[in-house]
Amino acid sequence: MINVTLPDGSKRELADGATPFDLASGISKSLAKAAVIAKVDGEEWDLMRPFEGDAEVAIITRRDDEALEVIRHDTAHILAQAVQDLFPGTQVTIGPAIEDGFYYDFARNEPFSTEDFEAIEQRMREIVDADLPFQREVWDRNEAIAKFKAMGEQYKAELIEDLPEDETITIYRQGEWMDLCRGPHLPSTGKIGKAFKLMKVAGAYWRGDHRNAQLQRIYGTAWLDEKQLKAHLHRIEEAEKRDHRRLGKQMELFHFQEEAQGQVFWHPAGWTLYRSVENYMRRRLEQNGYVEIKTPQLMDRKFWEASGHWDKYRENMFISSIDQEEKVLAVKPMNCPCHVQVFNQGQKSYRDLPLRMAEFGSCHRYEPSGSLHGLMRVRGFVQDDAHIFCTVDQITAEVTAFCELLKSVYEDFGFEEPRIKFSDRPEQRVGSDEVWDKAEAALVAAAQASGLDYEHNPGDGAFYGPKLDFVVKDAIGREWQTGTIQCDFNLPERLDAVYVGEDADKHRPVMLHRAILGSLERFLGVLIENYAGKLPFWLAPRQIVVATITSDADEYAQQVTDAMAAAGLRVDVDLRNEKINYKVREHSVGKVPVIAVVGRKEAEEGAVALRFLGDGNRTQEVLPLDQAIAQLKAEALAPDLKRA
RNA sequence: GCCGGCUUAGCUCAGCUGGUAGAGCACCUGAUUUGUAAUCAGGGGGUCGGGGGUUCGAGUCCCUCAGCCGGCACCA
Numbered sequence: 052m053i054n055v056t057l058p059d060g061s062k063r064e065l066a067d068g069a070t071p072f073d074l075a076s077g078i079s080k081s082l083a084k085a086a087v088i089a090k091v092d093g094e095e096w097d098l099m100r101p102f103e104g105d106a107e108v109a110i111i112t113r114r115d116d117e118a119l120e121v122i123r124h125d126t127a128h129i130l131a132q133a134v135q136d137l138f139p140g141t142q143v144t145i146g147p148a149i150e151d152g153f154y155y156d157f158a159r160n161e162p163f164s165t166e167d168f169e170a171i172e173q174r175m176r177e178i179v180d181a182d183l184p185f186q187r188e189v190w191d192r193n194e195a196i197a198k199f200k201a202m203g204e205q206y207k208a209e210l211i212e213d214l215p216e217d218e219t220i221t222i223y224r225q226g227e228w229m230d231l232c233r234g235p236h237l238p239s240t241g242k243i244g245k246a247f248k249l250m251k252v253a254g255a256y257w258r259g260d261h262r263n264a265q266l267q268r269i270y271g272t273a274w275l276d277e278k279q280l281k282a283h284l285h286r287i288e289e290a291e292k293r294d295h296r297r298l299g300k301q302m303e304l305f306h307f308q309e310e311a312q313g314q315v316f317w318h319p320a321g322w323t324l325y326r327s328v329e330n331y332m333r334r335r336l337e338q339n340g341y342v343e344i345k346t347p348q349l350m351d352r353k354f355w356e357a358s359g360h361w362d363k364y365r366e367n368m369f370i371s372s373i374d375q376e377e378k379v380l381a382v383k384p385m386n387c388p389c390h391v392q393v394f395n396q397g398q399k400s401y402r403d404l405p406l407r408m409a410e411f412g413s414c415h416r417y418e419p420s421g422s423l424h425g426l427m428r429v430r431g432f433v434q435d436d437a438h439i440f441c442t443v444d445q446i447t448a449e450v451t452a453f454c455e456l457l458k459s460v461y462e463d464f465g466f467e468e469p470r471i472k473f474s475d476r477p478e479q480r481v482g483s484d485e486v487w488d489k490a491e492a493a494l495v496a497a498a499q500a501s502g503l504d505y506e507h508n509p510g511d512g513a514f515y516g517p518k519l520d521f522v523v524k525d526a527i528g529r530e531w532q533t534g535t536i537q538c539d540f541n542l543p544e545r546l547d548a549v550y551v552g553e554d555a556d557k558h559r560p561v562m563l564h565r566a567i568l569g570s571l572e573r574f575l576g577v578l579i580e581n582y583a584g585k586l587p588f589w590l591a592p593r594q595i596v597v598a599t600i601t602s603d604a605d606e607y608a609q610q611v612t613d614a615m616a617a618a619g620l621r622v623d624v625d626l627r628n629e630k631i632n633y634k635v636r637e638h639s640v641g642k643v644p645v646i647a648v649v650g651r652k653e654a655e656e657g658a659v660a661l662r663f664l665g666d667g668n669r670t671q672e673v674l675p676l677d678q679a680i681a682q683l684k685a686e687a688l689a690p691d692l693k694r695a
Numbered sequence: 696g697c698c699g700g701c702u703u704a705g706c707u708c709a710g711c712u713g714g715u716a717g718a719g720c721a722c723c724u725g726a727u728u729u730g731u732a733a734u735c736a737g738g739g740g741g742u743c744g745g746g747g748g749u750u751c752g753a754g755u756c757c758c759u760c761a762g763c764c765g766g767c768a769c770c771a
Contacts, residue, residue, distance in 0.1 A: 309744090367770085
């Protein structure tokens with residue numbers, strides 16, 4: 052007899068050899084039907100795996116979050132089986148469930164192509180129709196290695212060899228096909244359903260290491276039913292429409308061309324947006340006790356040798372030399388060493404600390420060609436950079452203030468809270484453990500004080516100190532790091548930064564490297580996608596278009612435009628001989644937030660009819676010109692100025 | 696950088712198995728003076744990413760370079 056306890060505390064008795072499926076069937080038919088896997092003493096089990104003794108059991112059904120993960124993992128197995136059926140000689144490696152789907156990495160000399168997808172999907176559907184049971188088997192380690200080697204599955208054999216000695220080796224079979232797998236799986240392939248679709252092929256390194264062989268990864272998506280699958284595909288389509296590269300072209304914000312790979316040509320509209328963001332940031336920094344500086348673009352290589360960057364990053368630095376001189380100059384890849392130079396001019400006292408030194412620092416890095424991505428990853432960029440020189444005791448207060456500022460800035464730009472990663476001491480590092488203790492504690496305390504959730508990335512800090520990174524998502528779910536704050540005990544030492552303490556002795560300051568937006572370019576990319584181009588009024592490059600209905604109103608329209616421009620609003624006039632429908636459509640598609648329509652009536656009354664973009668309950672308002680301007684002017688203020 | 700794909704008019708794209716280029720939108724011209732998401736008619740515009748090759752003949756096939764796209768790796 053086996054005694055099981057259910058989540059509600061109730062107990063049941065089962066015969067020896069009973070399975071979670073038997074348990075579910077005993078409770079109700081519908082539960083047995085909806086069941087996916089079971090949790091046995093907190094461990095995920097197959098429904099058909101017999102209990103090994105008394106246990107606490109929960110039945111996981113299709114409605115639970117875990118179900119999709121199991122289905123996706125199962126689908127990955129079915130994909131692997133289908134591929135090996137159709138392309139003999141292909142080796143399997145690993146195939147996990149991921150967000151929205153799954154992938155499987157294969158080793159095969161011939162490349163897969165998306166044209167193979169139809170045949171593969173067809174075979175997958177046949178495997179589902181065959182309703183093959185997933186069977187779990189526990190194998191002896193050496194037998195398993197020998198078996199996979201005999202099958203020509205080198206990668207699988209290697210995986211088993213690298214598993215810890217005490218790990219149970221489990222093999223899952225579906226029909227003739229078998230794979231090394233931890234499980235769990237559904238009882239049979241028929242339970243998976245057919246709401247899956249192969250999405251793309253890609254290269255991926257074996258075990259994520261670029262020194263290893265490159266495998267072919269097939270990505271797929273899988274859902275509970277057709278409806279969910281369709282909704283997912285629709286979401287992807289919609290997300291692609293807000294891709295900042297597409298919108299950048301449509302809205303004439305910027306362009307790229309091959310002669311300046313990875314560098315932005317900002318167009319008038321895009322640069323207007325850029326400047327709005329920069330000006331906003333500049334005000335926020337001023338309000339928060341920062342001073343702004345500007346440092347050189349080109350510095351002698353000796354300088355970078357001293358800072359340590361030449362050794363570490365030489366391959367990623369742009370170098371310049373000039374015929375008349377022997378010197379080799381490097382385009383600055385970062386601002387920190389320059390800021391230390393400014394700090395080092397003259398004598399600093401503890402009374403000068405904390406010293407918050409900001410720069411909209413233009414930097415260039417030779418990023419790998421494959422990593423370039425629109426505005427998100429470029430070779431020439433501007434950081435909203437700053438370095439806070441302070442004492443160890445000031446770290447907590449400074450980091451807390453920074454987190455507060457960052458939060459408020461993101462709110463002003465309308466973002467959901469970014470994800471935060473806390474990275475602590477790596478194996479290779481400088482500085483004593485006591486100082487690391489202090490710095491790590493300071494960062495964590497500051498994050499908590501600011502009410503921010505963070506996740507822990509052990510050992511992922513910079514060699515000079517721990518850091519908090521802030522991560523936001525783009526339109527199609529890719530994550531981009533924006534803000535950061537890092538404690539640095541190293542650079543002040545290398546570049547000999549000192550201040551005179553209360554005790555009249557010389558001391559090393561701590562440097563906090565920090566950026567809120569990260570790079571202006573990337574942030575603008577994220578901003579454009581976040582709003583799908585429909586930027587809030589204060590950021591919109593063209594805030595208003597004055598559109599006439601007939602040429603009778605031309606003169607008045609020009610007056611309206613001039614008055615609005617005089618009030619500091621970014622306004623254009625559209626006097627073209629076109630129907631108002633045409634103008635409204637064109638400027639709506641062009642994402643202009645306000646269209647001021649003027650016809651004979653408005654001209655006579657000295658009024659304007661304001662039409663607001665994409666605001667359901669506020670599409671139109673007819674106002675006297677003065678009042679309209681006063682209202683728009685107030686709305687055009689940046690959030691920080693509205694508060695003031 | 697690596698694997699795969701793509702590159703045709705300003706933009707989005709079509710051009711089957713090789714026979715010297717096409718659509719919609721945009722643009723220009725004309726008509727229309729119009730009340731809140733596309734008025735009608737006409738017109739101009741391409742050494743088909745660069746270079747090389749195969750062929751009587753290449754946008755179509757092959758080689759090569761570049762850029763872009765999707766991943767991977769990288770990201771001070």
